[in-house]
Amino acid sequence: MASETPPVADHGRKQRRIDVGLLLFVRGKDAAGLDYEDEAHSGNVSRTGCSFQTHREYKPGDEFEIMIPKRPGREEPDYITPARVVRVTPARDGQSWHVGVLFLGPRFHRVFVSENTQIT
Numbered sequence: 001m002a003s004e005t006p007p008v009a010d011h012g013r014k015q016r017r018i019d020v021g022l023l024l025f026v027r028g029k030d031a032a033g034l035d036y037e038d039e040a041h042s043g044n045v046s047r048t049g050c051s052f053q054t055h056r057e058y059k060p061g062d063e064f065e066i067m068i069p070k071r072p073g074r075e076e077p078d079y080i081t082p083a084r085v086v087r088v089t090p091a092r093d094g095q096s097w098h099v100g101v102l103f104l105g106p107r108f109h110r111v112f113v114s115e116n117t118q119i120t
Contacts, residue, residue: 028064
């Protein structure tokens with residue numbers, strides 16, 4: 001279920017965030033210069049960024065590529081953009097991280113309808 005979170009002025013956020021768990025892939029190079037691709041799910045998404053939980057350790061300023069696959073049965077293309085880490089906080093499990101990123105490419109333009117909305 002998608003729910004809207006009101007805009008927040010702190011941390012430079014200017015866009016409304018939507019709490020939605022979208023599949024995404026994070027692609028980059030690790031400290032040794034080796035390519036990686038991690039699968040994750042978003043915690044929330046806005047037109048200019050998203051958050052996700054990961055076991056990979058990042059620091060603010062790290063850059064990588066994010067790909068959000070197109071939805072089945074839709075004509076829209078996969079969303080692919082470079083992204084920069086703006087926030088990292090430890091997750092409650094003590095073994096992973098919550099990572100907030102800023103999209104550096106085009107804005108994310110998908111429309112979400114609450115699962116509670118009835119279509120007639």
